[in-house]
Amino acid sequence: MIAHIFEERCDGCNSCVAACPTHVLDARTDGVPVIARIDQCQTCYMCELYCESDAIYVDPDQLARSTITPQAILDGGQLGRLRHDYGWDQDAAPGEGHLSDFWRLGPLLREGAEIATRRYAAFKADRG
């Protein structure tokens, strides 16, 4: 669930309020949104993806409210990491599209299933 919004990073654009698909956040007049309905947070990370200031952090536990401290979040080095990994923080370098390996998803999925199938046959043979 959303754990924290860093006020000193937030520029008050309210992109996270708009982008949250489940209405967790409320805009406030002084700029920094408030986490108003945490029970509706589905831990989908979409607010992080749409925060160009990298000011919002989602803890990965969707079943319980996080107790992580702001300092621990900063120390963890994950603030803004997901948006960076998606390539939403910068244009792709020439010939290095953010999605140039996406076609491998299907083949890798099938390769995984084939590994499991071969291993299971051996597992069954082993156990008689």
Add this chain to the structure above:
Amino acid sequence: MSQRDRLDLTADVLIIGGGMAACWAATSAARAGVRVVLADKGFVGTSGVTATGGPNHWWVAPDKRAQAVEERHARSFGLAERDWMARIIEETWRALPELTPYYPFDTDGRGGTFYSGVRGPEYMRALRRFAVDRGVTILDHHPALELLQDEDGAIVGAAGHARLDDRDWRVRAPAVILATGGCAFRSGLIGSHGNTGDGLLMAAEAGAVLSGMEFSASYSLSPAWNSTRTLPYFAARFFDAAGHELDVPPPMSGEAAHLKALARAMDAGPVLADLSDAPDLLKQLLRRIQPASLPPFERRGIDLFENRFPIRLFGEGTVRGTGGLQIIDEDCRTSVEGLYAVGDCATRELIAGATSGGGAQNAAWALTSGRVAGKAAALAALRSGRSAPGRAIGRAGLRPASTARAIDLTPVVPAVQAFTIAFDGTLWRSAAKLEAAQERLDDLWRDMADHGHAEGLGRVALREQAAMLASARWVGAAALARDESRGLHMREDRPQVDPAQARRLLTGGLEQVWTRFDHAKPLIREKDVAA
């Protein structure tokens, strides 16, 4: 809280929902030159199960299509239609390249362009921009609460509550497309929090019929604390808490053996996954392919390919299950005049029969059903002379049949999950289990219908509870009436396929839920496919 003045709009086509089917419907309707309003519960771009995923679309070159349809049809338990299957392949092949100005399609690894698989956030962002460029009016955070119906029974719009503005809205339109997605019964499945069956309830209040609701037993594997994508798990080994390897047949081995083995083990105690056997290339590239797979682990200090970790199966209800609103013609009309259903809100038996459409078929269905309904709705709106304002017809949770009062909602989610999410009632259904659970649901429904009431924004959450109750009752009734096992519907007291039941099963009704087998012929004619 005081409410501001109501937002009133008129349009030719109103689309309710904001996922991929809704967006394809909107762009298609707008191309016909009519006024299109799209009202979504959340934000068009992040709403729904596509945004957090990475759908592959059923993508088959022209010379391989006949064979692909034949192979898939053979696995549909007799309930799919070849013509519809061929149609979604053709339409998907035509449509996806149209997104080129908006989506960064890249290499297919063989010197061509990879169109079929798209990453969720970029796909939905592209569809939003496409719709805006076509002149679609997008209303984000405008959940619909109910439909508007004229004196002839035709749907002429919808009403809801704009949650960021805290005011009511009403859109009048002679054609309405429901694209509200499937119902995941609040299982925690990624992206599905808003997928509560709202469109099914609204349509049923207008008299619409559902089909295939019994085909709703589907799950996806994730770390126990965060539903995410399933790509990393295909080569997984599984262990119990004591470190003993579990006997789990491989995925894609048919008969739900993989799923049932995991479910039985999880009922007995924690199950841990070991992903060390995953393909080396996957270990290197997972971050580039599916970045959202990493945070659940990295933010906990876990190396997902080195450390064993507890897992959970998140229920997918009718999202990856197959049931939904019955489609009565090739334009994706429901049985109610002026009302269309597309994507996961509609039954996908037409293309998947009694099985799951998985990712690829369902994505092609969402795209195609959206496009054909969008076009048909636009043409119908232009011909329509309907201008009556219509009457708001929502009942349960909005207009109690008896005294309005606060009702206890805590039992609702456990009750609706009894035979849709909970393993024993879903994967090992029986008449006895279903009857007991239905009785409980009927009581909760009666309480909701008689007394459920809320004001302002509170109506949105209450209607979601009502919609889940209604959806679960249809699943239960259909699961009871289909007195056999077939595809996704598994009855431990009727383990065999009964050839006499190779027909679609319809359901509907709110006060009284009914079921009946469908004897209709295929829905589209050969000439439409050829055209």
